[in-house]
Amino acid sequence: MFTRTEVIDRVVSKAQSDSDFRRALLSDPAAAVSQELGVEWPSDVSLRIVEESPQEVCIVLPPAPKSDAELSEDELAAVAGGGNRLDCIDWRTNYLS
Numbered sequence: 001m002f003t004r005t006e007v008i009d010r011v012v013s014k015a016q017s018d019s020d021f022r023r024a025l026l027s028d029p030a031a032a033v034s035q036e037l038g039v040e041w042p043s044d045v046s047l048r049i050v051e052e053s054p055q056e057v058c059i060v061l062p063p064a065p066k067s068d069a070e071l072s073e074d075e076l077a078a079v080a081g082g083g084n085r086l087d088c089i090d091w092r093t094n095y096l097s
Helices: 004-017 019-027 029-037 073-080
Strands: none
Touching: 004 019, 004 029, 019 029
């Protein structure tokens, strides 16, 4: 089971040390991540990898919150404890099953 942070850390770390993986990641992100994690990336979830340069910085925004949306008990507990709301996502269950 991986959290979003664990997936990102693992992929970035491997891409920094393995040039073949980095090329595969930039060429076919879903296949490269699926192979690295040992799970199939769902076809209905888009995965985009962006390589920054000194002249370009990327900032990723989470989905805009719905004005009437409420946090689940787990999300509320994570936020109240100072955690990152996105860290409570179970990628294998929600995205990589």
